[in-house]
Amino acid sequence: MCIGDNVNSAHGGATLALHARPSLKTNGVHTRLPTKTNVQKMVHHMGAAAEGVVYLRGNLLYMRDDTDVELPFRQESHFFYLTGVNEPGFHFLYDFNTSRSFLFVPAVDTDSIVWIGQPDNPDELLAKYDVDEVHYESLLPSVLKSLRPTTIHALDITDTSVLLPAISSLTPSPQVEISFLRPALAESRLTKQDWEIDLLRRINRISSDAHERLMREVRPGQNEYEMHALFVYECARRGAFFQCYAPIVASGKAAATLHYNRNNRWLEAENPYQMLLVDAGAELMCYGSDITRTYPTGGKFSAEARVIYNIVEEMQDACYAIIKPGVEWERVHRTAELVGLRGLVKAGILVGNEEELLKSHVTAAFFPHGLGHLLGLDVHDVGGYPAGVERIQEPGIRYLRMRRPLQKGMVVTVEPGIYFCDFMIDPVLSDPDTARFINREVLARYRSVGGVRIEDDVLITEDGFENLTTVPRSIEEIERIMAQGKE
Structure with missing residues (x-):
């Protein structure tokens, strides 16, 4: 199941079509990691708690105190384990019901492209990362609402505030659960x-x-x-x-x-x-x-x-x-x-x-x-x-x-x-x-x-x-x- 046929771009609401996920390949210096195998290990170790969705938010890019100098970026390890993404600002969602994984891309201000370069488009992201769908982060609440989960599994360190609009609109409201995901990921990574x-x-x-x-x-x-x-x-x-x-x-x-x-x-x-x-x-x-x-x-x-x-x-x-x-x-x-x-x-x-x-x-x-x-x-x-x-x-x-x-x-x-x-x-x-x-x-x-x-x-x-x-x-x-x- 594909949630929507288009993703919003960073350019004033224009859309870009999603294409089928390509097979594993090497693209320049980037090798696409088969992280879906890690997701399946996580599902196994979740056991009876494997219901609803898993939500992880990747690390952000931070500036040194009171400056515009970037600190070195390093992805949160659990996020990298499930996605292979070592870029800032991404979100990840996995739906136990459909066994589908979603990657949500941070919006990029067009004024910033001259400083940080043109971001990857959806085709490039699907080629780089082992996920089923790619959307921009503005669609995260609507995708979550369409899945109608009863439980949202997250880490105790994860900021879930971006999910609040979707959570508040669902009846019954899904429960954010922080007890099961961390031990399941630890056993998976063992x-x-x-x-x-x-x-x-x-x-x-x-x-x-x-x-x-x-x-x-x-x-x-x-x-x-x-x-x-x-x-x-x-x-x-x-x-x-x-x-x-x-x-x-x-x-x-x-x-x-x-x-x-x-x-x-x-x-x-x-x-x-x-x-x-x-x-x-x-x-x-x-x-x-x-x-x-x-x-x-x-x-x-x-x-x-x-x-x-x-x-x-x-x-x-x-x-x-x-x-x-x-x-x-x-x-x-x-x-x-x-x-x-x-x-x-x-x-x-x-x-x-x-x-x-x-x-x-x-x-x-x-x-x-x-x-x-x-x-x-x-x-x-x-x-x-x-x-x-x-x-x-x-x-x-x-x-x-x-x-x-x-x-x-x-x-x-x-x-x-x-x-x-x-x-x-x-x-x-x-x-x-x-x-x-x-x-x-x-x-x-x-x-x-x-x-x-x-x-x-x-x-x-x-x-x-x-x-x-x-x-x-x-x-x-x-x-x-x-x-x-x-x-």
Whole structure:
């Protein structure tokens, strides 16, 4: 069913005919994403609540305070998931009764075309986006009235004021329901489809290549912001103009701050062994990456850094040995924690009985965060905690961003780390009950390492995993790449 044969244009009420939706194709640099498959996943997870319509409003373009300077635009992730639209001001409607999807286009003031360009016409929009009909937003109330829904499902963050004229004219008046859509979308986004995985592979490759470029280019005496700028440049010149999150470029002790993003310290010119932690990942068509590598600015690991790096690599390898569908994510975290504990004991930093060390949670002073998280349209993607599942209230693992078994099609980060953060370690040293587990003299030799994290993005497969991240991680490979950069 087509609601009306015409759509209003932005030019004084003139009309443009809608044409049949074309098949999937590539048009210039834009690839039409098959987002109807995502809509069908959403319908499935709505369950018995799947009645009436779904309404989403995309993000708007905003100006910097009291200026006419545009802020960078990024689409709301749920909206992009169902539409593939990464442009401001659009609306989306899905009707459960007819299984039809509607895209509503913002009106464009003719005076603004000279500044922002000619907007796409309906033929172009139907070619770009996987929807059944396209209308201008002025027709949204009349389309909604023609569907006569009893329920309008929306997100709790969605402004539904544009629907009020239609809602008030319907008898009975439809109920705006905000309880069901968010969890249904979270469950839908939990596992990725083949085309989403392809985008995640592509952006991982772009970001991995950028990380490798930094390994080749870094030198003692540079500033963290030089590496930040180089990473962004390398991603942008490969077509990934936006970062999935603010890059973390942390040298020395700053690497012990988990979300450090000042990125303005000078690398020590006389210390080629100073460690640099780079946690950065770009996004492509809103799908992101999240990669961390840690290495010495001069290209050769010190004895102490080598010990800590090997511990973290062993933590990650132990996780990889058990990752497959059905494994509980907290089990993977605890595996990393145990290997980290044993590594710190072997290094002489921790002392004592393994059972007592685990019970004291002293390892959390060195590994204070969760092992990893879901990844997709957001760097910390949705769906980590299903309804009724609570966080484990223990040091370290309480920050775990997911508590559910791994499933085929999930993409997760695996990012163990060992850090020497005074804020975390000093309270352990000042408490007699835990201070006995730490050898202060040995600890002092390692504090200057700062922190080591290794982070890869992993796709859960039928019987194991595929590592989407391609940048090398072993000490031997890193030192080889850095040596080549200095030739």
